[in-house]
Amino acid sequence: MDSSLLPEGVKRCSPKVFFLWTLPWLGLLAWGLFSAFLCLWKGLNQTNMNDYFAFALWIVFDLAVIALGAGAFFTGFLTYLIGKKELKDIINAAVIIGFICYSGAIAMLGIDIGQPIRGWFIFWHVNVHSMLAEVSFCITCYLGVLAIEYLPLILENRKLEEIRELRLFGHNLHGIMAVFAGTGAFLSFFHQGSLGGMYGVMYARPFAFRDGFYIWPWTFFLFVLSSIAAGPSFTILCTKLAEKITRKNLVPAKAFQTLAKISGWLLAGYVILKIADTLSWLYGVVPRAGLTFMDFYREGPYGVWLVVAEIVVFGMIPATILMIPKARQHEGWLITGCLMNCTGIVLNRFVFTLVTLAVPVMPFDKFVSYLPTWQEWGIAMSVVGYGFLLFSLSYRYLPIFPKERELNPVTE
Amino acid sequence: MELNRRNFVKFLVGGVAGINITPLPWKLTDDIAIWTQNWSWVPVPPVGEFMHVKSVCTLCPGGCGIEVRKVDARAVKIEGRTDYPVNPGGICPIGMGGLQLLYNEDIRFTRPMKRGGPRGSGKFVDITWEEALDLLASRISTLRTAGRPEALAAVDGNPARSTMAITIERLLKSVGSNNYERIPSAEDTYSMASFLMQGTWGPTAYDLENADYILSFGSGLLEGWGAPGRVLNAWSLWHESPSKRKATVVQIESRASNTASKADQWVAPRPGTEAALALGLASVIIDERLYNSEFINNYSFGFDDWRSADGNNHIGFKTLLQEKYSPSRVAAITGLNPKDIVSLARDFARARAPIAICGKGKGDLNGDLYEFMAIHSLNALVGNLNNPGGLLIHDPLPLAPLGELPADAIAQEGIKKPRLDLAGTERYPYTQSMINNFADIIIDSAESPVDTLLIFSANPAFTLPDGGRFKKALKKIPFIVSFSPFYDETSLMADLILPDHTCFEKADDIVWPPGLQYPLYGLSRPVVKPLYDTRNSGDVIIQLAKRMGKLVEAAFPWETYEDILASRARGLFDSGAGLIEYDGTVPVWKRMAQGGKVKPDYATFEEMWKKIEAGGLWYRPSHTYKNWGTLFKTSTGKFEFFSTYIEQAVSSYAQKTSEEIATKAMGIVAKGDEIFMPHYEAVESEVDRATYPLLMVPYEMINLSSSWLPNPPHLNKTLFDDQLSKEESFAEINPKTAAEYGLREGDRILIKSPAGELRVRVNLFEGAMPGVVYLPLGLGHTAYDEFLQGKGVNPNDIIYSGKDPLSGHSIWWNTPVQLKKV
Amino acid sequence: MEKKHAQGKRYGMVIDLDKCTGCASCMIACATENNLAVRPDESDKQRSITWMRLYKVTNGKEFPHAQVSYFPRPCMHCDHHTPCVSVCPATATQTDYQTGIVSQIYTRCIGCRYCMAACPYHARVFNWWDAYFPKGKGLERYLSPEVSPRMRGVVEKCTFCHHRLMRAKRKAYADNRRELGEDEYVTACAEACPAQAITFGDLNNPKHKVSKLSKSPYAFRLLERLGTEPKVYYLSTKDWVRKMADNYLPGEYGPSNKTKLG
């Protein structure tokens, strides 16, 4: 019944099956929308955030998805600016994932701030010294860029293609995509960094504070690096997941391998710098503040295990896996490597957000713990639901995998 | 143009672009942002003309000078006055939050009412003042015609000697009842002690600011003791600069209260053994001849052994101490170290101006009479009675008496009858009023001997440390009249409500703030017009009298309560010397020490009164120090370590029975001469300490109202979350004791005493004495609104109190309890 | 920053912890002066609104040597690169170079709470709820028109009673004076303290009591070594109290009263 909308020469499940498939994701979305309604109507007392945990689950989630969404700009950067042609086969998926991540993050931020309706004051009354201002500017602009990168894809829909103007418009956009890829890359390098900067500049929070280069604390560069190390892995994961669900090969192995290789080497580089950073923090910032390493890992669930998990388990190991050709060529290992890589970056964003706030700075201050409410989970989960929905729809109605037809000839 | 898909898309794109170049979306964005800045449900305080009204805070007897900032008719802020000698500038948190009591309509009676449902249900129906007054007047008249005027009783929480207090007592007397009950305070116990030892009823006056060694027997100097505004300022003076400290403060208390923690030295004897410690210190002072021999040899009686006219030998105070209160013996009683007792005694006696003070916590509750006598004798030993930096002995404030009390036959009959509570009878010869006995007797009699109970400025159902005895008594009393402005626990039991103004809506006096070393009369002014249809209880009493026939009316020849205030104040004028202005340049305590006469800064009474009404103040910054020869009004004319008053009382009682039985009836365990001297009596109770191995001691906080007044909501911000968490309050327990019961921080426990049990959470506190459980006073309200109701528990509910020897007041400071983990 | 301030005033506070009795009058004075919202349950200290918070500290000794002391903690009005000011994306909080006062503009705050994350003193509180003023209760009647009540969803904090400065300035201009007297601009908490533990004034003015006290050998600041340059100083002769004010590596803290810490 919707067959006229489906891309040509590819096989899609029946509308009924597709509808059933969307139900769980619609469910998550509904949960999130209801939670959002409560938070906007009654206020943020609906959450378990408090004056100690001013940032909480949502910010962790925001930072995580933005980092994972880095696959979009970085793949674009590699495809159009470095000229890795093989990545053309996966760039569309990367863009859509990026779009999902960024739009989801911005939506969450809209609920997270106490006065969403005044959100635009950030632009109107901007304080150029605030890393958050920089983040806001960049991700808003970059979301625009992603939309523009997404648009031609939508225009390739069979029905829309029939409209001449749109078709032409779409093709022209394609032509100049390199420009947007460049802009995207530029914006992204900055806001990924500024997200790290947000924590690094908090010089009165010894756990987060970092020395750095000129106005940029080390976290600025580490966040850029970790995001471009994890982004591609996340793109691979999502595509692989799509392949598993559709039981098809959608992308040639070469594209995966290129991304995995780059991901691995970048991660390795990141881990080395992260270790260096940790040491310089440990022998610089920490003693200057009159604290010792253990002061940060004594209380509550936050122990030294965090450092081991972040650097060794979810850093060195996936880096190794992805750097060794034999390993990454084996699908099981590839997925494991990417998964651990992504877990590592999420853990890193979690630590910077929650541990920073949980560790008391005043000696007589007390450690308080925090657990999110169902409303907080709802909003976080709805981003997942939204992601699955948008990706499924795009996959169903848009030719996002150029090689799909080739890899899966339809046999009548 | 036909609408095909192409045009539709054009239209769409064009439309979106179009709208965005119009100002519309931008204007909207701006407008809703502006809306968030002006939400209708965020109150906007109206602006208006700013005014400042000077007055005196009467939320507690401390009587701080306050200046209320007003915007038009609204009072918006209470601030301390610097042109008032009690509290140069600062005020306590309760006074600071006072406006929340004035303006919280949910906790106030806004008009007279009568009960409209079962007692305690809080259901009342409106009536007019006329109806209300007629109802009460006729009820009292009926009692009188029935020949039992004494069935009218009153419970009064107004400070002793205040005009409101004597007005209320006058009403009862004119009707023909002696049953005027006061809420006993440490001041009552102290004046009894000083009467027994020096024969004067004058106010207790501590020259704290000029003292250089303050030995505090559990007095919560930082918890709201005495006149808090004044005491906290004295604290500041003592700590003027880190380099040149002016005074040493030693706190004797079983718990690390703020005072104990901030003091220079903290001494922690077992609760209830303070008397023994005081006598131990005295014995060291005597052994080491550190006492003031001029005073002891010439102006004291009963120090050395003596022989009475009847030829009997009596042991003196000195011998008593040597025999029974050596440091080692006292150490055994108090759990302290003998060496510490000795060095403490030396420090105290060698100080230039040492002073020993008492009155546990805020001093809102009675003390232990023999303990106070023991502490008083410390001051005598070092000869600092009526000396700068010591304990000054004054006559009461020279207020004019209210004049002859005409009494008709009925009244005379009534007044002849003994008080219900037996205060002033041979068992409790020097006690003025015994509300604990009052409750007991009502509970124990088949039918309540009290028919009508009037309650003024008191919430006995909440504040009395009696394990709920008074609440029980209330249930039996046929007719209860509450004059409280607030829906407090006691009012909820009342049948008739005649609501008073709050202290910010009426004029009233502060007669000598507790402990102040010079005579001071404070007058509060109405800072706002009464908000509701309430009436000054003083006026109501006059109106009531006018309804009860000639006689009672004749006792109240005034139009309004302010007339009564003025007529009493005339005495201040007649006394000659006095000032009504204070500029803050020379503090009164300094000026007094410098000496010199005081020339009144007013010529006529009218001028004086007018100025007092404007400035709220009359005081006399001068004093004749020492003067030991004529100071003491005892039968010996001297300061008596051996109280001849006690001897008289006991022997006259003994004539009827035997000294044995008499002293037993008076609750005294001691034998022989010790009975008549300060001594330590171990609290003997029939409670089995095996079942109740621990002690529960209530404590007070300056930032939590434990008086009859509700706690202003803002003060909830100041309670720590290990004092109150959600609805649960905490008991302070020493980690060692907690360990014995396997308790961890925050655990829930039951504290059980013979009087009842309470459910609280555990707060491990090293400042708590092992074996003792500490609960804060002021929580656990069952009345009031969502800010107070059901928050925490009230230790008074489980206090199991014996009677203090001789005074008969309750022993509330150590209740045997047991713990159970839940 | 110092240069900037050298030209103007640097209002600051000295709190004598030996005098401080923990009575909390300062908290209530602040709450009543600045229209702080109060809810039926104020026991959740991570969400209860107060600009001046009292911290209770104990010396960790056993009975009968245990001691309690208090740290009254307003906003420190940090002088160097004010942590909260520099992070605020919407310039809703500013450091006034003329006074050193770190202000808060509620109607501009978007409630992102980055400033709270950046402040190590927890001096900033967020309005998790609408202010509680039930109809008919009448509690709004004591609100002061000098300070606007806050709406839900914004951050608030101690302003050094900025409106009192404005009040004093207006008065000064009225009888055309340029300079304010030392006692003309005093914060509500300092004024209310019954133990006179709080002194307020211009740290740049050598004649003012605060600038003298702030140079006392017993003076110290909270978390001094982080470099926030607080304009709130504390005094205490008790070493265990002074040690509480900052973090020290083993053996780093010299318990000499005469040497300044940090």
Ligand SMILES: Nc1nc2c(c(=O)[nH]1)N[C@H]1C(S)=C(S)[C@@H](COP(=O)(O)OP(=O)(O)OC[C@H]3O[C@@H](n4cnc5c(=O)[nH]c(N)nc54)[C@H](O)[C@@H]3O)O[C@H]1N2
């Ligand atoms: N107390 C207070 N805090 C504030 C503000 C305030 O007015 N008062 N204003 C806020 C605002 S708006 C801003 S912009 C920030 C500014 O805050 P900062 O950026 O910290 O500005 P400064 O502290 O003046 O300068 C920082 C350091 O840079 C050094 N410096 C000067 N020139 C150079 C240079 O060429 N190279 C290098 N490497 N260092 C240099 C200065 O000596 C100083 O030590 O502070 C914010 N915080």
Ligand SMILES: Nc1nc2c(c(=O)[nH]1)N[C@H]1C(S)=C(S)[C@@H](COP(=O)(O)OP(=O)(O)OC[C@H]3O[C@@H](n4cnc5c(=O)[nH]c(N)nc54)[C@H](O)[C@@H]3O)O[C@H]1N2
């Ligand atoms: N010498 C020198 N000059 C500098 C700088 C420097 O480092 N050194 N730094 C430069 C930089 S980076 C900056 S950002 C600028 C900043 O310079 P300005 O923007 O002038 O910063 P402020 O001086 O804080 O001005 C803010 C004004 O807002 C007022 N204000 C304070 N609180 C409130 C409030 O709650 N509501 C309202 N409506 N007003 C309020 C204050 O009184 C103050 O006058 O200064 C620049 N000038």
Ligand code: SF4
């Ligand atoms: S101490 Fe008493 S008189 Fe003074 S302000 Fe507090 S309540 Fe009022």
Ligand code: SF4
């Ligand atoms: S008012 Fe003064 S004494 Fe009371 S807590 Fe505040 S600073 Fe300390």
Ligand code: SF4
């Ligand atoms: S104390 Fe906190 S809120 Fe105050 S100025 Fe410093 S950083 Fe900002």
Ligand code: SF4
């Ligand atoms: S919460 Fe308000 S003040 Fe704080 S950073 Fe965000 S916008 Fe600025």
Ligand code: SF4
């Ligand atoms: S200075 Fe003003 S705003 Fe700050 S704490 Fe004191 S009273 Fe509150």
Ligand SMILES: [Mo]
């Ligand atoms: Mo700036």
